Amino acid sequence: MKRTELVEQIFEKGTFLCVGLDPDIKKIPACIEGTPGERIATFCCAIADSTAPYCVAYKPNTAFFESLGAEGWEALAKVVNHIRTNHPQHFIIADAKRGDIGNTAALYARTFFETMDCDAVTLNPYMGLDSVEPFLKYEDKWSIVLALTSNPSATDFETVADHKGVPMYERVIRRSRHWGSPINMMYVVGATQAEHLAAIREVAPRHFFLVPGVGAQGGSLEEVAKAALIDECGLLVNSSRGIIYASTGEDYAEAAAKSASDLRNQMLALLQQYCAQ
Amino acid sequence: MKRTELVEQIFEKGTFLCVGLDPDIKKIPACIEGTPGERIATFCCAIADSTAPYCVAYKPNTAFFESLGAEGWEALAKVVNHIRTNHPQHFIIADAKRGDIGNTAALYARTFFETMDCDAVTLNPYMGLDSVEPFLKYEDKWSIVLALTSNPSATDFETVADHKGVPMYERVIRRSRHWGSPINMMYVVGATQAEHLAAIREVAPRHFFLVPGVGAQGGSLEEVAKAALIDECGLLVNSSRGIIYASTGEDYAEAAAKSASDLRNQMLALLQQYCAQ
Numbered sequence: 251m252k253r254t255e256l257v258e259q260i261f262e263k264g265t266f267l268c269v270g271l272d273p274d275i276k277k278i279p280a281c282i283e284g285t286p287g288e289r290i291a292t293f294c295c296a297i298a299d300s301t302a303p304y305c306v307a308y309k310p311n312t313a314f315f316e317s318l319g320a321e322g323w324e325a326l327a328k329v330v331n332h333i334r335t336n337h338p339q340h341f342i343i344a345d346a347k348r349g350d351i352g353n354t355a356a357l358y359a360r361t362f363f364e365t366m367d368c369d370a371v372t373l374n375p376y377m378g379l380d381s382v383e384p385f386l387k388y389e390d391k392w393s394i395v396l397a398l399t400s401n402p403s404a405t406d407f408e409t410v411a412d413h414k415g416v417p418m419y420e421r422v423i424r425r426s427r428h429w430g431s432p433i434n435m436m437y438v439v440g441a442t443q444a445e446h447l448a449a450i451r452e453v454a455p456r457h458f459f460l461v462p463g464v465g466a467q468g469g470s471l472e473e474v475a476k477a478a479l480i481d482e483c484g485l486l487v488n489s490s491r492g493i494i495y496a497s498t499g500e501d502y503a504e505a506a507a508k509s510a511s512d513l514r515n516q517m518l519a520l521l522q523q524y525c526a527q
Numbered sequence: 528m529k530r531t532e533l534v535e536q537i538f539e540k541g542t543f544l545c546v547g548l549d550p551d552i553k554k555i556p557a558c559i560e561g562t563p564g565e566r567i568a569t570f571c572c573a574i575a576d577s578t579a580p581y582c583v584a585y586k587p588n589t590a591f592f593e594s595l596g597a598e599g600w601e602a603l604a605k606v607v608n609h610i611r612t613n614h615p616q617h618f619i620i621a622d623a624k625r626g627d628i629g630n631t632a633a634l635y636a637r638t639f640f641e642t643m644d645c646d647a648v649t650l651n652p653y654m655g656l657d658s659v660e661p662f663l664k665y666e667d668k669w670s671i672v673l674a675l676t677s678n679p680s681a682t683d684f685e686t687v688a689d690h691k692g693v694p695m696y697e698r699v700i701r702r703s704r705h706w707g708s709p710i711n712m713m714y715v716v717g718a719t720q721a722e723h724l725a726a727i728r729e730v731a732p733r734h735f736f737l738v739p740g741v742g743a744q745g746g747s748l749e750e751v752a753k754a755a756l757i758d759e760c761g762l763l764v765n766s767s768r769g770i771i772y773a774s775t776g777e778d779y780a781e782a783a784a785k786s787a788s789d790l791r792n793q794m795l796a797l798l799q800q801y802c803a804q
Contacts, residue, residue, distance in 0.1 A: 274630070313627060313634040319642045320601035327596055349651045350590060350624050351678040353551070357590040365596045374626045376653045376673060378680025396653060401628040403655025406702055413690050425683055 400440025441469025677717025718746025
């Protein structure tokens with residue numbers, strides 16, 4: 251998907267919500283029947299169908315599928331294909347956090363951009379350019395590079411300053427922002443780090459940020475928007491558990507829609523407040 | 528597998544070779560028939576059977592399997608199961624370079640240690656302790672953490688020094704070496720960085736290092752051994768392409784065995800030269 255199309259969707263629908271698909275087999279509503287693979291696929295497809303009006307992106311987390319082995323991968327392919335077919339204007343992010351080099355990275359790119367038709371994949375920058383470059387060769391596909399994450403041990407390495415006082419996450423952005431451009435790269439920036447968001451926005455004024463950690467992990471949507479919204483929006487805010495497990499009863503899809511709709515309404519107000527469009 | 532068992536195997540067989548299973552569907556010998564998934568599984572199982580006397584470990588690279596989708600994951604499970612059943616004393620490393628946190632990391636651990644019965648998985652440390660801890664909860668299973676890799680862009684972030692002059696890869700080792708211990712953690716250290724290996728050995732005097740980059744990537748086995756062998760060996764040196772694609776004809780398995788056997792003979796001499804056992 252092109253950046254212009256993504257931005258258009260956001261303003262048309264008044265939302266920059268990304269629904270995180272983390273289908274934990276232990277939490278799938280009991281009313282959904284079938285094999286484990288079938289159950290997580292059915293669950294994710296129903297969530298996608300009910301939340302589609304309120305979001306612009308879906309982010310299946312590969313770990314939840316992989317943990318079921320081949321059957322889980324089949325479910326992942328089914329979910330991606332279902333979204334691509336039924337909600338063709340939605341942006342699909344494989345939250346895979348892959349990070350390898352050369353031929354191996356090229357194969358991961360093939361996996362997510364050819365074998366499956368995702369729009370984007372999350373990548374770990376530790377090994378440098380070599381681990382991102384093969385993904386950038388695909389037109390209209392996106393690399394979403396980890397910068398500053400919302401977990402406590404982000405301080406182990408991500409926030410460590412170099413001899414000039416530049417923290418690693420900032421170095422990652424400064425160095426990688428020219429590998430691609432704002433039309434094919436985004437950054438993961440955790441919402442619990444809202445105090446850093448404004449500073450990061452200075453370093454990457456046009457890039458989209460994929461922001462997890464709003465809701466369950468304690469980040470404030472209002473603070474995130476204030477710190478990082480730009481005229482072309484520039485944000486995809488992800489919510490997973492708060493939406494997909496809003497109910498574990500038979501009304502799980504409606505409850506997810508309600509939860510997504512609430513977030514969409516907040517987002518609409520923020521877009522009107524902070525964006526010129 | 529316990530460290531004592533791994534060390535015993537190494538000295539009994541006179542080898543610290545790890546055979547990397549990177550089955551590129553485009554390079555599988557034409558004589559192997561079947562679906563793509565069947566072909567890569569057959570190829571890897573045959574390579575494992577022929578090289579078993581000369582190595583102590585196998586390292587399937589998940590990207591090569593994933594690129595075929597669910598069918599590839601089925602092949603990976605088949606290969607891991609084949610090795611576990613037919614070569615129960617071999618150490619199995621899932622070269623997956625996963626790096627995520629909390630519940631997601633726990634699911635990756637479940638994938639490789641429960642859904643599949645691997646001994647170890649390679650991990651990316653960027654997000655800190657949170658991305659390694661869930662793997663360390665499994666007894667006799669190993670986390671192999673990326674430290675210094677052999678690719679050119681390792682200089683983008685891995686070798687960047689902090690305000691005290693400590694490069695990131697060294698910080699990764701210093702900080703993580705107490706998360707687990709030498710009985711459940713190893714480090715990935717590239718062979719093309721032999722000049723750094725001796726210094727890294729000082730920082731982690733007892734840990735095993737998984738060393739890629741010997742052969743195709745230009746590292747010297749002799750230099751690696753000289754810099755990092757310890758009394759309990761402490762090295763697993765990986766070779767992938769040099770072994771598995773030694774021939775693309777019908778004799779591919781025998782050619783792989785010959786190539787592995789040559790490396791094993793060099794390793795035996797090095798073990799005798801540098802190790803007290």
